[in-house]
Amino acid sequence: MYDNTESKRPALAIPVTVLALVVGLLIAALAGAATAGRISAREKQRLDDAISLAFNGNDGYTDITADCPVKGVTAVYRVKSGTGGEDGLCVLSVSSSRGCTVKLLTAFSHDGMIASVHLLEAEGTPYNADELIEESGILAEFGGVLYNTAVVSVKGINGAEGCSTAVVRGVNSACAAVSCLLDTEESSEEVAE
Amino acid sequence: MSKRTLASFITEGIIHANPLTVRLVGLCPALFACATLSTALALGVCTVITLVVTALVISLLNKLLTKATGALAALFIACGVLTAIQLFLQAYMPHTAKALGVYLPLVAVSGICHLYCGRFALRNSPLTAVVNAFCGGIGYTAAMLAVALVRELFGRGAVFGAKLFNGSVGLLTTPAGGFICLGLLAALFKLISGKRRESYDD
Numbered sequence A: 001m002y003d004n005t006e007s008k009r010p011a012l013a014i015p016v017t018v019l020a021l022v023v024g025l026l027i028a029a030l031a032g033a034a035t036a037g038r039i040s041a042r043e044k045q046r047l048d049d050a051i052s053l054a055f056n057g058n059d060g061y062t063d064i065t066a067d068c069p070v071k072g073v074t075a076v077y078r079v080k081s082g083t084g085g086e087d088g089l090c091v092l093s094v095s096s097s098r099g100c101t102v103k104l105l106t107a108f109s110h111d112g113m114i115a116s117v118h119l120l121e122a123e124g125t126p127y128n129a130d131e132l133i134e135e136s137g138i139l140a141e142f143g144g145v146l147y148n149t150a151v152v153s154v155k156g157i158n159g160a161e162g163c164s165t166a167v168v169r170g171v172n173s174a175c176a177a178v179s180c181l182l183d184t185e186e187s188s189e190e191v192a193e
Numbered sequence B: 001m002s003k004r005t006l007a008s009f010i011t012e013g014i015i016h017a018n019p020l021t022v023r024l025v026g027l028c029p030a031l032f033a034c035a036t037l038s039t040a041l042a043l044g045v046c047t048v049i050t051l052v053v054t055a056l057v058i059s060l061l062n063k064l065l066t067k068a069t070g071a072l073a074a075l076f077i078a079c080g081v082l083t084a085i086q087l088f089l090q091a092y093m094p095h096t097a098k099a100l101g102v103y104l105p106l107v108a109v110s111g112i113c114h115l116y117c118g119r120f121a122l123r124n125s126p127l128t129a130v131v132n133a134f135c136g137g138i139g140y141t142a143a144m145l146a147v148a149l150v151r152e153l154f155g156r157g158a159v160f161g162a163k164l165f166n167g168s169v170g171l172l173t174t175p176a177g178g179f180i181c182l183g184l185l186a187a188l189f190k191l192i193s194g195k196r197r198e199s200y201d202d
Helices: A010-054 A129-136 A138-142 A161-192 B006-016 B027-033 B037-064 B067-092 B094-103 B105-109 B111-123 B126-156 B175-200
Strands: A061-063 A073-079 A088-097 A100-108 A114-124
Touching: A010 A073, A010 A088, A010 A100, A010 A114, A010 B037, A010 B067, A073 A161, A088 A114, A088 A161, A100 A129, A100 A161, A114 A129, A114 A138, A114 A161, A129 A138, A129 A161, A138 A161, B006 B126, B006 B175, B027 B037, B027 B094, B027 B105, B027 B126, B027 B175, B037 B067, B037 B094, B037 B105, B037 B111, B037 B126, B067 B094, B067 B105, B067 B111, B094 B105, B105 B111, B111 B126, B126 B175
Parallel strands: none
Antiparallel strands: A061 A073, A073 A088, A088 A100, A100 A114
């Protein structure tokens, strides 16, 4: 009967355990390298789809995140209009409250009015936060709001109050980023004149 | 497998010493995944792969490991394997990865991994350890599927997401409903396995 109740070479136990750690890390690293390209391509596709949803028929977008870094805002894009109209802005933000984390895409028209808010991801509690947010209609409440009007309260989501607060924080972060961008642009124009 | 036959591993893993309903290990990820059949199946497959790979590696190294370091080594290997599985799910099956969320990595630190890889594989040959881990994983998956079937069918009126009828018991979709279903299933298994469990504990 094969029964190894204790190591035959106890002196090697710790080095072998360290080896197990290295093997575990190696497995994870190899998987990371094998899937990195696919995951980043998927992320890019998701962003393209989200921006297309906000600005149908757009003619591409440029990353202007570095122009105005704002806490809670992960990316800002200037979206070129495909129909010859004014360009728009798309702001990606991440915010959380009481265990509910939401990733939002807020679309602004050229004059800083919120065109639409889209939920990209919801994590944490409750487990079906994304369904509750979509069904509540909270995202539609922000349409038509100007960037310089801080939103402080909306109709809360029943069973996911933390998510309501997280959504409001996310939209306010997006408004802060747009405010900063438009103010900077105005100042530049004044200097140029 | 000099003393035990393949049939004994199968009956032990699935019925008499089922990890979920008799030994009550790996409850946290299982209770979450048991809400629907698709998540239960996905978590079950991931658990089987993790247990088999980890048990194989640990049983190959078991002459060099002690009881204490064996458990730690099993944890490291299981973490690596589960991270790899999660990355592949994110790349190729994003909806499944999102559905399992944080509960998939939890398998590595749950009792099921310690039981089959940190304890059993440390004292047995690679073949025995792999067969035992596979049967245990299948038993875990089968128990999750049984609970998930009850919860999805009567809680949502659906099977694998396909709506069959309206009118359902809302309680079954909640974690409390999961505990009740699992408790009833555990009682049924206890009735079947009864006193035989003692002989399989090691």
